[in-house]
Amino acid sequence: MAAEESAFNIHPMDQFVIKPLFGHGDILWYTPTNATLWMGITVLAVIAMLVLGTRGRAIVPSRSQSIAEEIYAFVHKMVEDIAGKEGLKYFPYIMTLFMFIVLANVLGLLPMSFTTTSHIAVTATMAMAVFLFVTLLGFYKNGFKFLSLFWVSSAPLVLRPILAIIEIISYFVRPVSHSIRLAGNMMAGHAVIKVFAGFAGAMGIGAVAPIAGIMAVYGLEMLVTVIQAYVFTILTCVYLNDALHPVH
């Protein structure tokens, strides 16, 4: 790595290093790390938003209650529009995914915080869970008719085997692209902020320009964090729809 010899010397990727919370020992599977801490904070934030927000159960909702209700209605409508009425049975899972991802992303924007979703290990776990769930559900609901997802019956017969190969490849790339999209977006966005911060440290009084840049990128990142959580959830709904209605 080309070490920048500036006053602050921030490496843009340093924010993604997983460190143990206590001491400097090795990281084993049970070691509490900053990733564990921020995942815990994310879960607490979800609970605070949804459980404490709706605790009043007022007919005319308070501000916190209407935030929780709006999010609930938003995800509910998304599942219903894309996966149909049958998909609503799996709504709690999709709501959980959405809330966890959106809050992990947004909390990762706090200064000095750690973005858990910037690690492929985290997003790949969620994407693999979605992939296995959807595949098993497809076979459970449709039996071997689920394989008709790969047999494009609207195409000419000669093309169908070739399309089947392409469809199978694209099916198995799903968990890869699903996880890397989220992790890559989070990592890239947060690294860009740190790169601008590195410029600010090196420029002295001219640091006004990079700080304005940080503010602009930060605004963009607020948008990207929510959109990526939305995209992850909507793709889960699309995959769920494929499993429930595998007609091609």
Added chain:
Amino acid sequence: MATGVEGDLVQMGAYIGAGLACTGMGGAAVGVGHVVGNYLSGALRNPSAAGGQTATMFIGIAFSEALGIFSFLVALLLMFAV
């Protein structure tokens, strides 16, 4: 990892490759712009149908953007893993 001159060459190749991999992001930018531009031109012709297609637009964006992210990933792998 090779050492000496050979190691320097390997590292130079990795850096050049990382830079070249970033050109893939331009392709993703073209793709995303194409999706949104076409959505917008369709939406302006028929605004009443636009609301129902926003989700489809985001799915299209996600698919074309994933390939740009793949090139970013290749660049990262070359910088930090090779």
